[in-house]
Amino acid sequence: MSMFGLFTCLSIYFSGVYVFCSKRKHLLVVLLSLEYIVLSLFMLIVLFLVEFDYDYFFPVIFLVFSVCEGALGLSILVSMIRSHGNDFFNSFFLSLC
Structure with a gap:
């Protein structure tokens, strides 16, 4: 694993x-x-797998879960904006009282 790639991934993380x-305002x-953070972890996993010549099955599963996480986050954001008017x-916490 190149030191530049490792340093880049860790600095992004x-x-x-x-x-x-x-x-934490918005x-x-x-x-x-x-x-x-998920993108930096994906880059780190791919760099690790390239270094040790493993197959690329795990990064595909990781990308599937990260896309699901992104879609869930966007749906929560849209529902919050529709119900409260902002993000x-x-x-959000004041309306629970």
């Missing part, structure tokens, strides 16, 4: 984790950071 932990930003987390 940690920047996604930073955005996920620090920017649901869309949280969902985008989660997709960013702020504060307005």
